[in-house]
Amino acid sequence: MSRVTILIIVVFAALVTVLSSVFIVDEREKVLVLQFGQIRDVKQDPGLAFKVPFIQSVVRYDDRIQSLDTPEQEVTPLDDRRLKVDAFARWRIADVVQFRQAVGGGDMGIAESRLSTILTSQIREVLGSVSSNTILSADRVALMNRIRDAAIVRARSLGVEVIDVRIKRTELPEQNLEATFQRMTAERAREAADERARGREAAQRVEAQANRTAVELVSEAQRDSEVIRGEADAQRNAIFAEAFGRDPEFFAFYRSLTAYERSLKGQNSTMVISPNSEFFDYLKSDRAQPSSRDN
Structure with missing residues (x-):
């Protein structure tokens, strides 16, 4: 073997050795340096890094925020109205060494499966402690924060940081929709009946007060x-x-004229009376009868 061939082999071996000892750390990842399966170093700063060739190996983990959709599940709130809940979470690897120890040599799928189990249990626990009306109202934000805080504590054992938890969809199962609709209809009908009853009661009170006021006004008017x-x-x-x-004579004359006016009308066609009656005293003479004062 010539010297040139030996030199080429040496250079090639050296080049392979150098290339095997150098690796690049991306800014979007965290890198563990393993030796015989044991963690020897953690590389988190982007750039070139080195390892012992052929003895040490490199395992890369994504350092970006990950998204995890939980499977759709049914929960039972305090009022026993079953609900279908669909949620998702945002998470990232916080401690890559603890993460490696928790999931072993598995990939991200194992971590997601364990994290999904944590989220599912917390969703059932938190939503099962309140009524369905609370879950379907604006208070749901507070419930999501409770789920997130509880998941943060339990996910620390995985070396994972749970950033946020959100409920995407909450609805009734198909088999419960009709029963819920009928119950809501019955509740609205009962509320309407109560309102009508209160309206009739108020109308009766107003009517009774008006009648009483009318009677009092009429009585006062009649009295006045x-x-x-x-x-x-x-x-x-x-x-x-x-x-x-x-003047008694004038008064008598006035009374006689009034009697003539009332008696001698067109509709009185017949009068039966004695001609010598005092009724005709002022018709028989153009002078007034002498008064007692003249005697």
């Missing part, structure tokens, strides 16, 4: 009219009495 009529009659009688006292 009787008082006024009595005062008027008294004043009229006083005027008549005063007139009679001043």
